Amino acid sequence: MKVLVVDDSKIARMGVIKSIKEVYPNAQLLQAINGLEAVELYEKENPDVVFLDLTMPVMDGYEALGKIMEINKEAQVIVITADIQNEAKLRVLVAGAKNMYPKPINGEIMAKIFKQDILL
């Protein structure tokens, strides 16, 4: 399984990666530090799942989500964000994300995400 983790913060990416490894130790992990890099990597690598932050420089998560869904309308994108407003969740779900979770996440939440939100 190939997973793309997108966040401008290294510690945030490491936190998501640590949680993924607890659930899928053999997952192939790709990283991007902004939305633009994420879109380019998505197009090139076609990952099974994307974990996407919203508040990022260069290109934010909303725009990146839109572009990824244009590339593949079946893309499995999970938004992991500090923005816990209901409207933010509504926006990303309407744009095609599978679900949105508040930061920080742990192995238990990650297991729930893979069970409930992701088709493998």
Next chain:
Amino acid sequence: MNLEFNEDQIDALREFMNVSIGAATASMANLLDAFGTMHIPKIEICNSDELADKIEASIDSNSMYFVIKQLFTGKFGGECMFVISQESALNLGNYLYNAKNSSYDDISDAVLELTNILTSTIISRLTQELDTQVQFFVPSLQFLDSTSVVSDDDVAEYSKIIIISTVLDFEDKQIKGNIYVLTKDKAIESLKILIDKKIEEIYG
């Protein structure tokens, strides 16, 4: 005392602050029944005598400001400062009191209430991330021009200051404010220890 932060420490502090501001934005969104745009927090370490200029540079010099300062103590002690323009404060007061032209007292009351929510949410969430606790003091409110936001007395006990700043942006309600979290020298050292502990936990 080494008061410098390395790249990983700055990254971690910015991320913890991002999570804290996310919680505060959601609290404000509920209060204002509006959507708030989140901005990436900025982390700067400066000498205390540079603080006034840095804050002045981040706000509009033509406005008057309500400036609310709230001290907090603990391993991570310091001061949270919320700076909101007269215009934004009036919009806030009018919205919360359902009025067309709120009185100064009503605006002050609205701004203090907002600051109380912001400060307690941001600092409590930040200290939760850092596995520590703080105690809050009663906030003070002043109405100042952009050059008077920081006085010499404010920075008398500081040598180095960490400025964690961001903009709260509720465009639909035309309410925008700047938040600054200032920490003193001793707190910087404690903060570095707390951050290193969290980095170790996550990086393994």
